Amino acid sequence: MSFLEMRDVHKRYGGVRALNGADLFAERGEVHALLGANGSGKSTMNKILTGIAAPDQAELRLDGEPLRVTRPQDAHRLGIAAVYQELSLIPDLTVAANVGLAFEATTAGFLRPRAIRSRAEAVLRRFAGAFSGDRLPVDVPVGQLSPGEQQVIEICKAIAREPRVLVLDEATASLHAAQVEVLFDVVRQLRDDGILVLFTSHRMGEIYALCDRATVLRNGEVAGAVQLAETSEAQLVEMMVGRQTGVAESTGATIPMAAERQPVVLQVEDVVGDRLAGVSLEVHAGEVLGLGGLAGQGQSALLAAIFGAQRRRSGRLLLDGRELRIRRPSHAVAEGIAFVPGNRAREGLLPVRPILENLTLASMRGRAVVPGVLSQKRERAAADQAVEQLRIKLGSVNDPVSTLSGGNQQKVVVGKWLLEQPRVVLLDDPTKGIDVAAKDELYEVIARLTEEGVAVILNSSDDEELLGLSHRVLVFYEGRVVDELHRADLSRDRLVASSLQVVDR
Amino acid sequence: MSGTQVRPPQPDATGSSDAGDRARDAMAWLMAGRLPTATAFVLLAIAFAINVVVNDNFLTAFNIRSIMANALPLAAVAVGQTIIVIGRGIDLSIGVTAALASVVTVTLVEPLGLLPAMAVGLATGAACGLVNGVLVGIVRLQPIVATFATSFVWAGLALWVLPPAGSGEAAPRMPQGFTQGFRDTTLGIPNGAWLLLGLVGLWLLLKRTRFLRHVYAVGGDELAAYATGVRVVGVQVLTYVVGGAFAGLAAFAMLANSGSGDALSGGGLTLISIAALVIGGTRLSGGAGGAGGTVVGVLVLQLLSNIVVALRPPTEMRQLIDGLLVIAALALAGLWSNRRGGR
Amino acid sequence: MSATETRVTDSGGRPDVRDLLRNPVVLAGIVAVLLFVVGNLLVPGFGSYGTVMNVLRVAAFLGVIAAGQTIVILAGGEGIDLSVGKIATFSAIVVAQVSGGEDGRLLLAVATALLFCGLVGVVNGVGVAYLRIPPLVMTLGMVAVVQGIIRVYSGGQPEGRAPAALSQLVNARTVLGIRGSVWIWLIIAVGVVALLRRTTFGRRVYALGANRETAYLSGINVQRNLVLVYVASSLFAALGGVMLIGYSGAASISLADQYQLISIAAVVIGGTTLAGGVGGYLGTVIGAVVLQALTSLLVALNIGAAGRQIVNGLILIVLLSAYGRQRRLRQ
Amino acid sequence: ACGGNGGDGGNGGDGQDTAGTGGEEGGEAAAGPFTIGVSNGFTGSEWRTQMIANIEEVFAEYEEQGLVDELIIESDDVDEAGQIEQIRNLVNQGVDAIIINPNSPDALNAAFEEAAAEGVNIYAVDQAVTSEAVRNIVIDQSEWAQISAEWLAEELGEGAQIVGVNGIAGHPANEARWGGAQEVFEEHGIEVVAQGNANWSQAEGQTVMQELLGQYGDTIDGVWAQDGVAEGVLRALIDEDRLDITTTGEARAGYLRLWDEAGIDTIGVVNPPGVGATALRFALLELQGESIDESQLENGNTVFLPLPDSVTSSELDAWLADVEGQPDGYSVDVILSEDEVRDYLQ
Numbered sequence A: 001m002s003f004l005e006m007r008d009v010h011k012r013y014g015g016v017r018a019l020n021g022a023d024l025f026a027e028r029g030e031v032h033a034l035l036g037a038n039g040s041g042k043s044t045m046n047k048i049l050t051g052i053a054a055p056d057q058a059e060l061r062l063d064g065e066p067l068r069v070t071r072p073q074d075a076h077r078l079g080i081a082a083v084y085q086e087l088s089l090i091p092d093l094t095v096a097a098n099v100g101l102a103f104e105a106t107t108a109g110f111l112r113p114r115a116i117r118s119r120a121e122a123v124l125r126r127f128a129g130a131f132s133g134d135r136l137p138v139d140v141p142v143g144q145l146s147p148g149e150q151q152v153i154e155i156c157k158a159i160a161r162e163p164r165v166l167v168l169d170e171a172t173a174s175l176h177a178a179q180v181e182v183l184f185d186v187v188r189q190l191r192d193d194g195i196l197v198l199f200t201s202h203r204m205g206e207i208y209a210l211c212d213r214a215t216v217l218r219n220g221e222v223a224g225a226v227q228l229a230e231t232s233e234a235q236l237v238e239m240m241v242g243r244q245t246g247v248a249e250s251t252g253a254t255i256p257m258a259a260e261r262q263p264v265v266l267q268v269e270d271v272v273g274d275r276l277a278g279v280s281l282e283v284h285a286g287e288v289l290g291l292g293g294l295a296g297q298g299q300s301a302l303l304a305a306i307f308g309a310q311r312r313r314s315g316r317l318l319l320d321g322r323e324l325r326i327r328r329p330s331h332a333v334a335e336g337i338a339f340v341p342g343n344r345a346r347e348g349l350l351p352v353r354p355i356l357e358n359l360t361l362a363s364m365r366g367r368a369v370v371p372g373v374l375s376q377k378r379e380r381a382a383a384d385q386a387v388e389q390l391r392i393k394l395g396s397v398n399d400p401v402s403t404l405s406g407g408n409q410q411k412v413v414v415g416k417w418l419l420e421q422p423r424v425v426l427l428d429d430p431t432k433g434i435d436v437a438a439k440d441e442l443y444e445v446i447a448r449l450t451e452e453g454v455a456v457i458l459n460s461s462d463d464e465e466l467l468g469l470s471h472r473v474l475v476f477y478e479g480r481v482v483d484e485l486h487r488a489d490l491s492r493d494r495l496v497a498s499s500l501q502v503v504d505r
Numbered sequence B: 001m002s003g004t005q006v007r008p009p010q011p012d013a014t015g016s017s018d019a020g021d022r023a024r025d026a027m028a029w030l031m032a033g034r035l036p037t038a039t040a041f042v043l044l045a046i047a048f049a050i051n052v053v054v055n056d057n058f059l060t061a062f063n064i065r066s067i068m069a070n071a072l073p074l075a076a077v078a079v080g081q082t083i084i085v086i087g088r089g090i091d092l093s094i095g096v097t098a099a100l101a102s103v104v105t106v107t108l109v110e111p112l113g114l115l116p117a118m119a120v121g122l123a124t125g126a127a128c129g130l131v132n133g134v135l136v137g138i139v140r141l142q143p144i145v146a147t148f149a150t151s152f153v154w155a156g157l158a159l160w161v162l163p164p165a166g167s168g169e170a171a172p173r174m175p176q177g178f179t180q181g182f183r184d185t186t187l188g189i190p191n192g193a194w195l196l197l198g199l200v201g202l203w204l205l206l207k208r209t210r211f212l213r214h215v216y217a218v219g220g221d222e223l224a225a226y227a228t229g230v231r232v233v234g235v236q237v238l239t240y241v242v243g244g245a246f247a248g249l250a251a252f253a254m255l256a257n258s259g260s261g262d263a264l265s266g267g268g269l270t271l272i273s274i275a276a277l278v279i280g281g282t283r284l285s286g287g288a289g290g291a292g293g294t295v296v297g298v299l300v301l302q303l304l305s306n307i308v309v310a311l312r313p314p315t316e317m318r319q320l321i322d323g324l325l326v327i328a329a330l331a332l333a334g335l336w337s338n339r340r341g342g343r
Numbered sequence C: 001m002s003a004t005e006t007r008v009t010d011s012g013g014r015p016d017v018r019d020l021l022r023n024p025v026v027l028a029g030i031v032a033v034l035l036f037v038v039g040n041l042l043v044p045g046f047g048s049y050g051t052v053m054n055v056l057r058v059a060a061f062l063g064v065i066a067a068g069q070t071i072v073i074l075a076g077g078e079g080i081d082l083s084v085g086k087i088a089t090f091s092a093i094v095v096a097q098v099s100g101g102e103d104g105r106l107l108l109a110v111a112t113a114l115l116f117c118g119l120v121g122v123v124n125g126v127g128v129a130y131l132r133i134p135p136l137v138m139t140l141g142m143v144a145v146v147q148g149i150i151r152v153y154s155g156g157q158p159e160g161r162a163p164a165a166l167s168q169l170v171n172a173r174t175v176l177g178i179r180g181s182v183w184i185w186l187i188i189a190v191g192v193v194a195l196l197r198r199t200t201f202g203r204r205v206y207a208l209g210a211n212r213e214t215a216y217l218s219g220i221n222v223q224r225n226l227v228l229v230y231v232a233s234s235l236f237a238a239l240g241g242v243m244l245i246g247y248s249g250a251a252s253i254s255l256a257d258q259y260q261l262i263s264i265a266a267v268v269i270g271g272t273t274l275a276g277g278v279g280g281y282l283g284t285v286i287g288a289v290v291l292q293a294l295t296s297l298l299v300a301l302n303i304g305a306a307g308r309q310i311v312n313g314l315i316l317i318v319l320l321s322a323y324g325r326q327r328r329l330r331q
Numbered sequence D: 001a002c003g004g005n006g007g008d009g010g011n012g013g014d015g016q017d018t019a020g021t022g023g024e025e026g027g028e029a030a031a032g033p034f035t036i037g038v039s040n041g042f043t044g045s046e047w048r049t050q051m052i053a054n055i056e057e058v059f060a061e062y063e064e065q066g067l068v069d070e071l072i073i074e075s076d077d078v079d080e081a082g083q084i085e086q087i088r089n090l091v092n093q094g095v096d097a098i099i100i101n102p103n104s105p106d107a108l109n110a111a112f113e114e115a116a117a118e119g120v121n122i123y124a125v126d127q128a129v130t131s132e133a134v135r136n137i138v139i140d141q142s143e144w145a146q147i148s149a150e151w152l153a154e155e156l157g158e159g160a161q162i163v164g165v166n167g168i169a170g171h172p173a174n175e176a177r178w179g180g181a182q183e184v185f186e187e188h189g190i191e192v193v194a195q196g197n198a199n200w201s202q203a204e205g206q207t208v209m210q211e212l213l214g215q216y217g218d219t220i221d222g223v224w225a226q227d228g229v230a231e232g233v234l235r236a237l238i239d240e241d242r243l244d245i246t247t248t249g250e251a252r253a254g255y256l257r258l259w260d261e262a263g264i265d266t267i268g269v270v271n272p273p274g275v276g277a278t279a280l281r282f283a284l285l286e287l288q289g290e291s292i293d294e295s296q297l298e299n300g301n302t303v304f305l306p307l308p309d310s311v312t313s314s315e316l317d318a319w320l321a322d323v324e325g326q327p328d329g330y331s332v333d334v335i336l337s338e339d340e341v342r343d344y345l346q
């Protein structure tokens, strides 16, 4: 008998079968990986455990007792806490209020702010290394933190409940390596305290670094439950996608070299703005320029500033040597610049609208039959093309995009720019939450873009990806470029050393 | 790739960063709902100053008492509306709820006595809120239309409780002391002002409760709050109940002003209450704001109309000027606030 | 139908009956029919062809005014236009005063009305998009402003009346007793549905409503399109006003005020959500018919004032409960 | 906003026979020039516009005599909380008398007493109020309704069936009128099969009539319609080609013209917006030290003004000439002269 047993779990969403008799068995004091391709049902499994989703059929047991969760409060009462794939923070409440939400210290219904604050501070202190600045942001409204810091708060919130079972659903997707390491230290400690951690991630490295055993889902069914020490990465991937792939080695291998000999496409000169203290760079046609460094050093801010989504206080942008006047994203789009933002739910999707409209949004103007008038046939053809190119798993392009799994949603966000035939592509963590196989497809897309002479700027929280894809990496620190690493001398150690070099100065 | 061997970054403790942090905290403190309220206070000061200049009768005892007495029904309704709006709701029936509560109270004064009648009136307001809350929280109707629909029901009930006079019998009235007390002063300050302060005090008390914290959470992100374990439905229902109870308080202020009830009264308060809370810095999309600002917003509106009265524009220009002034106040109130949604 | 309105199961492309029943437009249609059937039981003759035609004829005014309301609500951001009723009144008065009742000046009068109402829309749009005033209070403020303009312009006593040609157009009896106003509505409805589904503007409206941030980052000029949305709303309200003056002959200074809130109800009953991004005009068309039928039924039922209000509210609640409901929290 | 397109008026209040009100608001003579305030809580009707225009006109007359110096008009769409505010604003601006078209018969009483305590005379027009601190200068709405009801009953004869098209449900004037009309119908054995509320809006009057025709078109012989909706009712009858149904009318320019075009027989009972201006005359005479003859007051505080002659088909041409050049919304009007007003004084 296992500590946590989930047997024969079924769940349908309308016509989509998310789970079809999946099982999960996990023990106290282990970090158990829940793996699978995008849309295989991992999040659904987690949500059923925490009471957010109602299973059509399931048999759940915790510690020998039948587990009845019909709403999140039940789960909390039973000691189950979760970090969901989509954040569940209230932006306007302070960090302390968020961490304490729904189990506040009170007397006669009145809050005890000091108790609430100190409880939050205690948890945050465990993650001290994950925040920028030297003070814990306990009293700051959560909405003002960077995406990575928000993710950490989300984790703090779950841990503050002192759970018996901690669910981490892609909790590392927007974390940088250093932040991940802090998290892992905490998780290992929890594990040693006898807590069960269910861990879902698409980063293979993390899984091997942290987990003991894994349950692999495929199309809502269990494809296998394995000891990780005895299973190779290739075997795991095969279980997930059901075919042989060379994923592990392929990252970046297809990106063509020698890009720097081609002409410069985009020049950024001394851009100053929020979190940017003067950044200059050049990208060549067919080049992938990586942005590296610690979390929150202005990489995302730079992409947003180039795209006109964030104000520039000074600095110039030149495309093919011609100065651009980009004050808002529509100007950038008109110049052939594409931007895949880092937060897909908030910035990348029209959740209630059909997949088709999401895919064609940025490019519909060019396809209009008469200015302003759309042809259904052309729209459909364009959408189908993107679906095929990125192998988006869907029922119908007319379904709301919110019904897709996280990874497939991310593909839609990327796909909308492929129809636009851009000159410059700005990617902010484009593979966040994408499974290994799909990542590969996306890498191929990036390779194809470079072959066509498109200039790509890539910010990624995943160092492997950055190393594998980039021709050059610019290392950021406090809103400045502090180092430039070329393909030839690009290695993990160099990157890490360079990111931390400020310590030596 | 399993060998992630990066040291956690060392936060550098230079002096400049410290100052930066303090500035960031100060900014955060202001943006956490306080800046919009500060804006409302600035507007209040401006409106006050203009009044002093243009209105000779502004600082007379009668006028100050009038302003307070006029403001009170709207303020009570607007505080209730604010709580509902913070929870990402809205109550288009709140003015009519006040009307229903007022006619219930006034008709019961004679048979039951003042205090029991007021208790029933308050309960009537809360009960209307309960129905709204159930429709929004449990039946999950969209607040604007659900409360639009119930406003008809409350209006019908009010007409039924107190049909318009005309049949020759005397309309029920509030006791003389009730209306008189409203106009008196205590310690040199009009009782209306004391009651207004009481309203703010009530809000400050509520704001310290767990309930209101959860109202903010539900208004900020309903699904996130649900996932975190907030009893979203219960919170929503209770928000409307509390809002309805404030409408009950507004009913007392209306009765104190008028001395007797009227089934067709109060409806006008609904939409103005929303304007007041927006000026006071509460966001209509929920999750931010507060009733302190709302009360300031009510006073701003009151003083603006006082200015127009004093300036005596041609009659036919009056509504035009009123409308433009309200829009100007709304725009100014938004200028310094971080209203989200929409670029 | 827009994509979400005709969601079919992926199991073969044939619309499932249960899915159809979940479609707000279909549901609203069923309710409309039910209302006439039940009405006929309560008041014999209520379901007659003549009554239905009469309801449609008057529903046309609400329907046209609610077209703009639909667009505003679809564009999200708590979008709502409380000024449509007043703008329609303004438009009617402009038509009456400018035309002076002469057919020859009809086109000039209508153009003038559309121009000035369009300007009101611009102000609404600028307030919402650039000054960031929440739509509800912005358009509420404009109610007072437009009322003020009406008083200044008409002196509180509008002169002139509807040109005979306009009255004939709106009230004409055509085949099967269908009135002119219904045909006008039909043409406008086809236009609005096409606008929302087949044009880049329509797509942008939905995008603005679904997620403004995404729309912005996808290269849509959010502010400019928002202004257009409010202009569209004012223009449809103005058209409704033109039709109303044709119907009632003389302009009065509160002619169309009643449409302020009921136009929102028509949109919501038609399955458009106030959060924006979901819904369409077809639903609003049915919503307008449902609400007009309800009004007629209440007149026909002949109950006292208090009772009528209560029944009106209760039926509205029942209608909304049938399909105006939001998603449940638990999936 | 409440109030309606025109015919909102008041009933005589609560029949309590309260003796002399004397005291604060009449009596003592003061030297001019006086300041006059006007409070109007509803702007969405032409009738109200005309009422205010009349007041301004008569005020100008007195201004020339140097008797008054300022006219402060508070006119907006407000409920009675808003109207209480209007009253307080006027008092604060130092007016000597207030002419008010009240939104409620009872709910302003406390504000009236407050104003009276500040030495302000108050005159309610159109709609009577119950406060003893106020003089009501109104027409008797019930009597107003009964004139056209009598006419209709006589036209149709016993046993006829009719429908009523009214103003705002629950509005005191509406209830007083409909109550008065129903009495007449009962007396004459006329059956009222249904009534609809058209909120004193012509467009709504047209729709309501259309709906009533749909249901009861085959059975009814007549329609009793209030002013503010009668033109809409007539339009519906013309549109449906049912001029065989007899309807009552209204004394407004637009209606008179349509009446002429349609060539029907009907009646238009006058409800003069000039009542506001008439009240202004009362106000100034009382401010100058005269006071109302108590014996002329009904219910202790109400002066019922005589109803002017109604418009009838036989004299339609003369009336049409009278309203020549006036907008459609113009109501046939009467303002009492100062001499006529003196008849009510001691």
Ligand SMILES: Nc1ncnc2c1ncn2[C@@H]1O[C@H](COP(=O)(O)OP(=O)(O)OP(=O)(O)O)[C@@H](O)[C@H]1O
Pocket: A013, A014, A016, A017, A018, A036, A037, A038, A039, A040, A041, A042, A043, A044, A045, A085, A402, A403, A404, A405, A406, A407, A408, A433, A435, C331
């Ligand atoms: N709310 C929903 N409505 C409709 N379909 C849904 C919903 N949530 C999930 N699904 C579908 O259920 C399936 C499983 O989704 P789930 O989110 O569990 O996948 P996942 O394994 O977490 O994928 P990812 O790695 O991309 O996060 C997918 O096909 C998805 O489209």
Ligand SMILES: Nc1ncnc2c1ncn2[C@@H]1O[C@H](COP(=O)(O)OP(=O)(O)OP(=O)(O)O)[C@@H](O)[C@H]1O
Pocket: A144, A145, A146, A147, A148, A149, A174, A175, A176, A274, A275, A294, A295, A296, A297, A298, A299, A300, A301, A302, A304, A310, A342, A461
């Ligand atoms: N503390 C903060 N206060 C205000 N805005 C912030 C803050 N942190 C980040 N942002 C905003 O969020 C965006 C991301 O910032 P940045 O580029 O520094 O982060 P990043 O490198 O992507 O880090 P992360 O990995 O945490 O996402 C930028 O648009 C920035 O303006």
Ligand SMILES: [Mg+2]
Pocket: A042, A043, A044, A085, A169, A405, A406
């Ligand atoms: Mg997932």
Ligand SMILES: [Mg+2]
Pocket: A147, A148, A300, A342, A428, A429
């Ligand atoms: Mg980032």
